[in-house]
Amino acid sequence: MTPPSNEPQRIVLIGDPVAHSLSPHFQQPAFDALNINVRYELAQTSTSELPRRMQQLRDGLFAGANVTIPHKEAVFAMMDRVSLIAQRAGAVNTIVLDGDELFGDNTDVHGFSSSLDDIDFTFESQHAVILGAGGAARGVAVALLEAGIGSLTILNRTVSRAESIAATLDDARISTASVDDARQKCIGAHMLVNATALGWHDDLPVDRDVFAILSPNAIAYDLTYRETPFLTAARAAGLATVDGLAMLVHQGARSFELWTGRQAPLDVMWQAAVAERVARSDRGD
Numbered sequence: 001m002t003p004p005s006n007e008p009q010r011i012v013l014i015g016d017p018v019a020h021s022l023s024p025h026f027q028q029p030a031f032d033a034l035n036i037n038v039r040y041e042l043a044q045t046s047t048s049e050l051p052r053r054m055q056q057l058r059d060g061l062f063a064g065a066n067v068t069i070p071h072k073e074a075v076f077a078m079m080d081r082v083s084l085i086a087q088r089a090g091a092v093n094t095i096v097l098d099g100d101e102l103f104g105d106n107t108d109v110h111g112f113s114s115s116l117d118d119i120d121f122t123f124e125s126q127h128a129v130i131l132g133a134g135g136a137a138r139g140v141a142v143a144l145l146e147a148g149i150g151s152l153t154i155l156n157r158t159v160s161r162a163e164s165i166a167a168t169l170d171d172a173r174i175s176t177a178s179v180d181d182a183r184q185k186c187i188g189a190h191m192l193v194n195a196t197a198l199g200w201h202d203d204l205p206v207d208r209d210v211f212a213i214l215s216p217n218a219i220a221y222d223l224t225y226r227e228t229p230f231l232t233a234a235r236a237a238g239l240a241t242v243d244g245l246a247m248l249v250h251q252g253a254r255s256f257e258l259w260t261g262r263q264a265p266l267d268v269m270w271q272a273a274v275a276e277r278v279a280r281s282d283r284g285d
């Protein structure tokens with residue numbers, strides 16, 4: 001990526017809402033650390049504004065984008081080309097302007113897998129449950145299947161969305177149900193992933209007693225990158241927990257590499273993300 005003038009190129013985060021995002025707080029330091037003349041901006045975008053946003057990308061107003069809640073599946077359908085992994089997930093979280101074409105990729109898959117690299121978890125013969133069936137759940141499902149998970153249940157408020165993921169992935173290890181059936185479907189599960197948007201609203205995605213019926217060695221993973229009732233309840237039940245910060249930084253690093261062709265300064269990104277999270281916690285955000 002070479003800026004045509006002294007004006008910084010713009011890379012945007014497209015979503016609704018986006019104001020809470022940590023991404024600018026670690027993407028901008030990464031661009032600055034490598035002296036890349038890019039400004040990473042928030043682009044609050046409603047569903048009806050998505051086509052206009054895609055046109056702005058095609059017109060070169062932005063050099064690339066991240067995509068977040070709730071647009072990952074809608075944007076997938078608006079790409080000229082997508083990576084194999086985005087095709088498999090049916091969701092896009094990173095857009096690169098390639099000539100006048102929009103290329104979509106899904107770095108959530110890499111982010112989720114990388115976040116588990118340092119954790120002692122055997123995927124084979126294990127049962128995982130994903131709560132939620134939006135764009136993020138798609139990436140998590142692909143990552144778990146590729147890692148060799150024994151079986152995977154996707155529970156969602158809107159069951160048809162979970163069924164849609166199962167249809168896209170077409171894998172005999174996947175089953176789906178309503179989140180209302182969590183008490184039955186989570187019995188003995190080895191991993192429970194909260195991929196709903198509820199972490200931002202201080203609500204629990206399942207009844208508190210669900211944590212007690214998981215395997216005692218289970219991991220409770222919340223994609224939200226702050227302390228949530230889900231994580232608090234899981235710890236109270238004696239479970240190991242993982243929050244979404246490592247996934248966020250790893251997906252962002254892979255996006256950075258797609259936009260720039262340069263190796264992401266992972267340490268810079270990680271330190272900046274942690275610092276911003278601490279600052280928010282101190283402010284009570």
Ligand code: NAP
Pocket residue numbers: 068069070071072108111131132133134135136137156157158161195196197198199200223224225244245247248249251
């Ligand atoms: P999305 O496509 O909008 O999907 C939202 C999901 O949350 C759907 O399953 C939705 O269920 C469920 N949900 C929303 N409100 C609910 C409610 N009141 N009760 C029950 N379920 C509800 O969003 P997304 O892109 O998948 O993102 C989901 C979460 O993952 C967000 O918190 C996002 O910040 C997080 N995330 C984190 C990372 C990371 O790197 N750490 C990466 C990606 C996403 P319905 O289908 O029934 O509406």
